[in-house]
Amino acid sequence: MTKNKRFTYSEVVTMTNNFERVLGKGGFGMVYHGTVSGTEQVAVKVELLLRVHHKNLVGLVGYCDEGENLALIYEYMANGDLREHMSGKRGGSILNWETRLKIVVESAQGLEYLHNGCKPPMVHRDVKTTNILLNEHFQAKLADFGLSRSFPIEGETHVSTVVAGTPGYLDPEYYRTNWLNEKSDVYSFGIVLLEIITNQPVINQSREKPHIAEWVGLMLTKGDIKNIMDPNLYGDYDSGSVWRAVELAMSCLNPSSARRPTMSQVVIEINECLAYENSRGGTSHNMNSQSSIEVSMNFDIGITPGPR
Structure with missing residues (x-):
């Protein structure tokens, strides 16, 4: 067999019989059994990057490896x-x-694909606003799968020796237990949602509560959405839509990962928020203060970790 031959992705699929038999798991990739020219047996290590194709994930255009030099070439995202x-x-x-x-x-659709569309499922592990890139049409794509981990068996969770991720976005349950699963991404996504609602930094030591989740929780007990919402929007939004988004963000941040929604549920909910916003026709709805107080009372329970 020729040494160091380059294979196309479709050849890899054929060679492994569509990634049928797992031999083991490497650092950032799975190792599959394969056959070359129908006879020679090989072990095929597949980097995660190769099998991830989705319109809301930054695409890999190609790679270069010469000696010590390895470069990955991604599609260009014009809007940063x-x-x-x-x-x-x-x-x-x-x-x-x-x-x-x-x-x-x-x-959310990009993450949902990683969790449900990839076999085996993948956890991104570093969801944050700087990893959401925008192309020239302002279409969003998730970037940076450098930390991604895949699970050998569907639904199986992993104990990971090193806690990876970005402070402020990190699932406290994962941090405490080193137990990684898809719901860790859901937590980070909840933080992203709060950022797009408030336009506040995730951690700000000069706030009454430095961490964004605790600060929003505190504001909700006062029952006022205007103190939370990004002032740059000057009230130009459907408040029902914003309340739903806040409610969703808070459920993503539940201290217990089992009680957080899945990314599929998150996609459905945000689409509902969009429908609310689209139906208002450009004028801001007045807020029903009664419903807002009800919502904040419901939240207050979930934010601070109760006795276990």
């Missing part, structure tokens, strides 16, 4: 990352509420 747009660093107008919801729906 979501964080830059939220902060106004890229100039241009502030993203309106509808655009923000579209971006989070698309990001």
Whole structure:
């Protein structure tokens, strides 16, 4: 057999009989049994990057490996990352509420694909606004699978020796137990949702509560959405839509991962928020303060970890 021959992805699929037999698990990839030219047996290590194809995930265009040099070539995302747009660093107008919801729906679809569309399932492990990239049409795609982990068996969770991720976005349950599963991504996604709602930093030591989840929780007990919502939007949004988004974010941040929604449920909910926003026809609905107080009372229970 020729040494160091380059195979196309479709050849790899054929060689492994569509990744039929798992031999083992390497650092960032699975090892599959394969046959070359119908006779020679080989072990095929598949990097995660190769088998991930989805319109809301940044695509791998190609790679280069010569000696010590390894480069991965990704599609170009002309509009940079979501964080830059939220902060106004890229100039241009502030993203309106509808655009923000579209971006989070698309990001959620990318994650949902990793969790449910990949065999075996994958956990991203580093979901944050700087890893949500926007192309020239403002379509959102998740980037940076550098930390992604896949699970050998569907639904199986993993004890990971090193806790990976970004402070502020990290699932406290994962941090405490080193027990990684898809719901760890759901937690990080909840933080992203709070960022697009508030346009506040995830951690800000000068706030009454430095961490965004605790700060929003505190604001909700006061029953006022205006103190939470990004002031740059000047009230131009459907408050029902915003309440649903806040409610969803808080459920994603439940201290118990088992009680968080799945990414499929998250996609459905954000689409509902979008439908609310689209149906209002450009005028802000007045907020029903009664319902807002009810919502905040429900939340108050979930935010602080209760006795286990």
